[in-house]
Amino acid sequence: xxxxxxxxxxxxxxxxxxxxxxxxxxxxxxxxxxxxxxxxxxxxxxxxxxxxxxxxxxxxxxxxxxxxxxxxxxxxxxxxxxxxxxxxxxxxxxxxxxxxxxxxxxxxxxxxxxxxxxxxxxxxxxxxxxxxxxxxxxxxxxxxxxxxxxxxxxxxxxxxxxxxxxxxxxxxxxxxxxxxxxxxxxxxxxxxxxxxxxxxxxxxxxxxxxxxxxxxxxxxxxxxxxxxxxxxxxxxxxxxxxxxx
Amino acid sequence: xxxxxxxxxxxxxxxxxxxxxxxxxxxxxxxxxxxxxxxxxxxxxxxxxxxxxxxxxxxxxxxxxxxxxxxxxxxxxxxxxxxxxxxxxxxxxxxxxxxxxxxxxxxxxxxxxxxxxxxxxxxxxxxxxxxxxxxxxxxxxxxxxxxxx
Numbered sequence: 001x002x003x004x005x006x007x008x009x010x011x012x013x014x015x016x017x018x019x020x021x022x023x024x025x026x027x028x029x030x031x032x033x034x035x036x037x038x039x040x041x042x043x044x045x046x047x048x049x050x051x052x053x054x055x056x057x058x059x060x061x062x063x064x065x066x067x068x069x070x071x072x073x074x075x076x077x078x079x080x081x082x083x084x085x086x087x088x089x090x091x092x093x094x095x096x097x098x099x100x101x102x103x104x105x106x107x108x109x110x111x112x113x114x115x116x117x118x119x120x121x122x123x124x125x126x127x128x129x130x131x132x133x134x135x136x137x138x139x140x141x142x143x144x145x146x147x148x149x150x151x152x153x154x155x156x157x158x159x160x161x162x163x164x165x166x167x168x169x170x171x172x173x174x175x176x177x178x179x180x181x182x183x184x185x186x187x188x189x190x191x192x193x194x195x196x197x198x199x200x201x202x203x204x205x206x207x208x209x210x211x212x213x214x215x216x217x218x219x220x221x222x223x224x225x226x227x228x229x230x231x232x233x234x235x236x237x238x239x240x241x242x243x244x245x
Numbered sequence: 246x247x248x249x250x251x252x253x254x255x256x257x258x259x260x261x262x263x264x265x266x267x268x269x270x271x272x273x274x275x276x277x278x279x280x281x282x283x284x285x286x287x288x289x290x291x292x293x294x295x296x297x298x299x300x301x302x303x304x305x306x307x308x309x310x311x312x313x314x315x316x317x318x319x320x321x322x323x324x325x326x327x328x329x330x331x332x333x334x335x336x337x338x339x340x341x342x343x344x345x346x347x348x349x350x351x352x353x354x355x356x357x358x359x360x361x362x363x364x365x366x367x368x369x370x371x372x373x374x375x376x377x378x379x380x381x382x383x384x385x386x387x388x389x390x391x392x393x394x
Contacts, residue, residue: 042374117338123280178279
């Protein structure tokens with residue numbers, strides 16, 4: 001099963017029509033949910049209209065964490081099964097995950113100033129998300145150092161697995177340690193967010209996830225295309241050498 | 246054993262090892278990584294007088310009292326079972342109301358009062374529209390008044 005899509009040609013045949021489908025349906029959902037949420041959400045009892053940050057901050061946070069989870073799973077697939085697309089997927093995720101982590105921190109900070117009275121505090125949640133952002137930068141640096149063919153070295157994959165330790169820390173940080181950041185509102189046992197906010201939030205999260213996936217697939221396709229170009233160039237170079245000899 | 250299975254075993258062992266290591270580290274960090282003391286942990290740990298710390302909890306209903314000078318307030322921060330008297334001079338954050346969360350920078354004085362230099366408001370995990378708060382909160386009028394101000 002895991003090797004079904006190992007063949008890049010088969011992957012590309014599915015990925016090509018999937019990219020615009022995911023991207024545009026995601027875009028429509030994000031614009032719809034955020035437009036509706038920002039224009040029509042009622043003020044929250046304490047937060048007032050800054051509650052509207054929820055529609056972008058939560059998807060950014062979720063995808064920053066989800067992105068590294070994807071890198072970790074791909075890294076294991078690369079190390080254990082030598083799956084040919086795994087390292088390409090992980091490398092495609094890294095910069096997008098980094099951007100989402102940065103957006104999560106920026107939107108959180110903009111919300112925190114009027115709410116808490118400060119842009120930033122060094123509590124468990126904020127610090128562990130900042131660590132996640134730096135882990136992404138480290139991954140990108142290691143990936144760039146390892147190869148220029150869209151794949152990554154095994155050291156990079158090991159780093160991707162080790163970095164995943166931070167994921168449960170981010171998730172549990174508000175429970176293990178007293179933090180200024182609020183605890184989770186949406187848990188397995190339900191939600192403490194009123195449904196007027198929850199519905200657009202839900203659609204926005206799905207929409208951003210689709211856009212994230214479309215961008216990752218787009219980057220994977222471009223990496224595979226580069227590999228193909230390089231192989232062709234090498235063949236052409238060898239051919240001319242043969243003629244010359 | 247095939248090399249693939251060997252690598253899988255190695256990966257599983259490595260992941261388990263990492264999890265155990267991080268759990269040990271987190272356990273060792275447990276209190277140091279907290280951003281603030283609650284009234285209960287403050288009492289338990291006998292924090293020395295004058296040491297810069299943070300105190301967090303809920304502002305007790307009906308506890309905010311203005312002093313004669315007009316800029317100093319006294320209020321009680323509470324957690325589930327303990328309380329701490331706090332004194333603060335200055336402008337309070339917009340979200341600072343009775344029944345809401347607060348984190349104060351400051352120190353204990355010799356009378357056991359927490360002298361705050363700075364207040365941060367803490368939002369909890371509940372998101373409720375303003376129109377619905379009468380149903381959800383017992384004493385919404387006081388809250389509404391202070392929010393509108």
